[in-house]
Amino acid sequence: xxxxxxxxxxxxxxxxxxxxxLASLGLREIARVAGLNPNTFYRHFENFDDFALxxxxxxxxxxxxxxxxxxxxPMREIPQSQTAxxxxxxxxxxxxxxxxxxxxxxxxxxxxxxxxTGIREIHGSxxxxxxxxxxxxNSIASDLASDLTFDLTLPITDKKVIPEIALTVTRQMTFxxxxxxxxxxxxxxxxxxxxxxxLLLGWGALAMHKDDEGKI
Amino acid sequence: xxxxxxxxxxxxxxxxxxxxxLASLGLREIARVAGLNPNTFYRHFENFDDFALxxxxxxxxxxxxxxxxxxxxPMREIPQSQTAxxxxxxxxxxxxxxxxxxxxxxxxxxxxxxxxTGIREIHGSxxxxxxxxxxxxNSIASDLASDLTFDLTLPITDKKVIPEIALTVTRQMTFxxxxxxxxxxxxxxxxxxxxxxxLLLGWGALAMHKDDEGKI
DNA sequence: TGTACATCAGTGAACGCGCGTTCACTGATGTAC
DNA sequence: TGTACATCAGTGAACGCGCGTTCACTGATGTAC
Numbered sequence: 001x002x003x004x005x006x007x008x009x010x011x012x013x014x015x016x017x018x019x020x021x022l023a024s025l026g027l028r029e030i031a032r033v034a035g036l037n038p039n040t041f042y043r044h045f046e047n048f049d050d051f052a053l054x055x056x057x058x059x060x061x062x063x064x065x066x067x068x069x070x071x072x073x074p075m076r077e078i079p080q081s082q083t084a085x086x087x088x089x090x091x092x093x094x095x096x097x098x099x100x101x102x103x104x105x106x107x108x109x110x111x112x113x114x115x116x117t118g119i120r121e122i123h124g125s126x127x128x129x130x131x132x133x134x135x136x137x138n139s140i141a142s143d144l145a146s147d148l149t150f151d152l153t154l155p156i157t158d159k160k161v162i163p164e165i166a167l168t169v170t171r172q173m174t175f176x177x178x179x180x181x182x183x184x185x186x187x188x189x190x191x192x193x194x195x196x197x198x199l200l201l202g203w204g205a206l207a208m209h210k211d212d213e214g215k216i
Numbered sequence: 217x218x219x220x221x222x223x224x225x226x227x228x229x230x231x232x233x234x235x236x237x238l239a240s241l242g243l244r245e246i247a248r249v250a251g252l253n254p255n256t257f258y259r260h261f262e263n264f265d266d267f268a269l270x271x272x273x274x275x276x277x278x279x280x281x282x283x284x285x286x287x288x289x290p291m292r293e294i295p296q297s298q299t300a301x302x303x304x305x306x307x308x309x310x311x312x313x314x315x316x317x318x319x320x321x322x323x324x325x326x327x328x329x330x331x332x333t334g335i336r337e338i339h340g341s342x343x344x345x346x347x348x349x350x351x352x353x354n355s356i357a358s359d360l361a362s363d364l365t366f367d368l369t370l371p372i373t374d375k376k377v378i379p380e381i382a383l384t385v386t387r388q389m390t391f392x393x394x395x396x397x398x399x400x401x402x403x404x405x406x407x408x409x410x411x412x413x414x415l416l417l418g419w420g421a422l423a424m425h426k427d428d429e430g431k432i
Numbered sequence: 433t434g435t436a437c438a439t440c441a442g443t444g445a446a447c448g449c450g451c452g453t454t455c456a457c458t459g460a461t462g463t464a465c
Numbered sequence: 466t467g468t469a470c471a472t473c474a475g476t477g478a479a480c481g482c483g484c485g486t487t488c489a490c491t492g493a494t495g496t497a498c
Contacts, residue, residue: 004474037477042454201417252442256441
């Protein structure tokens with residue numbers, strides 16, 4: 001049986017993912033599930049905010065690095081040689097997106113409780129946790145934007161576009177991810193939907209670029 | 217001074233939009249702000265769930281019809297004649313999107329409390345309210361999908377794409393809308409961002425269509 | 433038009449309960465000499 | 466190697482408080498005859 005600190009965090013994770021949002025849980029409620037005296041809480045944390053923030057940061061750090069790999073690894077498979085024809089490149093990009101979506105959604109499944117808990121707080125009741133989770137979403141999006149910029153050399157003129165696409169994709173994945181976890185029977189459909197939506201954005205960005213070139 | 221029922225709803229709206237999520241408010245807390253005895257609550261509602269659901273449905277019905285107009289009105293300005301050249305059509309579509317985004321975000325401002333309250337519940341702590349608000353988002357998205365299908369004649373082959381774009385846009389607007397309300401100094405930037413993101417999806421869908429035609 | 437009654441939105445007091453937090457205490461583990 | 470002390474994670478009892486809910490009551494408005 002591990003230390004009380006971890007048991008409290010585990011208990012909160014279970015409660016938050018199966019009942020209500022983290023911010024609405026009670027200290028006694030969590031201690032009860034952890035099998036500890038309500039008091040033990042104060043041996044490890046200053047108060048509830050301290051506890052919840054610690055938890056978000058701890059979960060967030062793990063998720064962030066894993067998610068980055070979900071996208072980076074398939075992306076590196078896309079050949080960057082200028083000799084390859086456009087058709088092949090597009091096809092490879094499509095496969096990379098499919099692989100990334102699959103890895104990400106599998107990662108959602110493997111860390112179901114952490115994701116549900118986090119996503120609930122993005123627009124949740126506590127300003128403190130809202131800020132923390134939104135910063136997490138933003139940091140994941142900016143990881144993705146960096147990787148898109150440095151690992152791929154995309155013919156996109158408007159520099160704002162890549163970070164925006166990264167943010168849009170990240171946010172949209174929170175919606176799709178929750179559906180994916182809550183409605184297992186729609187998993188295949190949701191994977192395809194995510195893939196299609198991302199390709200749409202990519203195609204749009206390239207089309208917009210061509211359009212710009214045509215004009216200038 | 218209006219009836220107690222409306223005063224309770226108004227009080228909850230103020231509390232939910234300025235403090236915490238609707239689901240986390242207390243019955244006594246709301247009655248206090250409404251200047252009523254906690255008891256009066258039971259004269260109008262069965263329990264808290266009944267109250268919150270009534271509120272979401274009442275607000276939702278209003279928002280849904282207004283939002284529909286925000287998109288439908290500018291959309292009808294896009295000429296559908298086959299004689300117009302592609303360049304003009306694109307430019308008109310772009311103006312329509314800009315107008316729609318502007319109207320929608322203005323509508324967010326004018327109904328700030330209602331939007332903040334609703335959006336907080338989309339991923340919130342109460343399963344009941346989560347379901348109700350998600351249904352609202354879905355219904356707004358399907359309004360948009362219908363209007364896109366019937367008011368415009370788009371050259372898009374894949375029938376799944378329009379509803380998906382409508383849903384993506386609607387969901388993304390919840391994120392952008394909250395930022396718009398909470399960070400007034402970024403309003404212009406956010407409008408442009410929303411517009412660009414929607415055009416990206418549109419361009420993407422058209423490019424995908426062309427690609428399909430090429431292949432088949 | 434007047435009277436009797438029903439309905440309805442509101443009040444105030446009281447209930448039992450679970451909450452966060454504090455207090456004084458315990459026993460195990462680590463550390464200094 | 467032993468001993469004395471400090472630190473640390475835990476307990477149990479108690480506190481005051483605000484909560485949701487119930488009860489019996491009030492006064493205004495509507496309605497039947």
